[in-house]
Amino acid sequence: MGYKTLCFGFSCVLFAYSVYSPVPENIEEPWKVIFMDAVIKMTSLVATLFENIGLMKYEEVFFTVAALQFTEPVSDENVTVVDTNFSDIPVRLYLPKRKSERQRPAIVFIHGGAFVLGSCKMSAYDDLNRLTANKLGAVIVGIDYRLAPQYQFPAALEDCVFVTKFFLQDKVLAKYGVDPARICITGDSSGGTLVAAVIQLLQNDPEFKDRIKAQALIYPGLQVLDTSLPSHREYEHGPIVSREMIIKLASLYVTEDKTLLQALLRNEHMPPGSRDLFKFVNWSDFLPEKYKKNYVYREPVLGKLNDAYPALVDNRMSPLIANDSQLQVLPLTYVVTCEHDLIRDDSLIYITRLRNVGVQVTHDHLEEGIHGALSFTGAPVFLHLGLRIRDKYISWLEENL
Incomplete structure (x- = not known):
């Protein structure tokens, strides 16, 4: 009994320490944000402990928690929900029941989760896609792509590209009554990363060029070259997503070798010969003055990492390092950013670069926003912020798709 009491007390102290993080x-x-931030920090602490004692890997703890939010494909009076496969890749389809006098718009949805967690079947995503299908009369395709570390770069991207191309076949679009001129690809967080990469790849493919009308990126991460942007420094400890936690998880998309993880944390991971790429992510050039504050630009240290990881210099991993000629052919773009978000500056730089080359961009910035808010739109804890992001996104689709 004494041992259990001690463990419980120790857990309470750790929880209290997290709760009172500013x-x-x-x-x-x-207080909702403080509570959720505390729960996530506690999960990270437990995950670290379990990994250190050999009980469970760090990412497995988070995946187990995320899996608790998976839903079954339940249809309702407005939308038919079906789990199926496009070839061998699982997808969830949302098919509006009401009749439409014209062909329907469609959305390919790519979920977030740092490339290692989650599913389009999670309750918040299920609610989002169900509501979007109903309000727009749109066909929604949610992709359950392969996850790291079992499947590393570029497996997730390959799955998303395959599903998108499969869906874009004339016979498939006709089957679901989709208008081929009204298709959007959407994603949040790492899902936004994948959306940006998919769009760039499709625009470089003569068969699929200009087949997508729009892309919607919700607080996406867009580069791994520089892990010390102003937002990385300002929100190193969160709220919700900390720098160490996101790097621990996202690095698994490249390798399980902890050497890369430590190099990423020190911003010393880029290989020799990669300096020419920094011009695309140099925040001192592209970041709006408001967000530079008093930070001084420091270029990442090159050549400290002995192992070579080609993914680090691949624009399929970092869509932000695409050159201007690749960016200027991108479609209508919608971007949501949150002020208090570790990866905020990725999007702000991308928006600047897109506008500089003539891409039409709609940008919604939430001054009170935090990363992951879209995932908190239902029980047991929901944020009005998440509901506003959802409503802004759906309104933009209604006006532009």
């Missing part, structure tokens, strides 16, 4: 003053519903 959050920015202007955050809406601060």
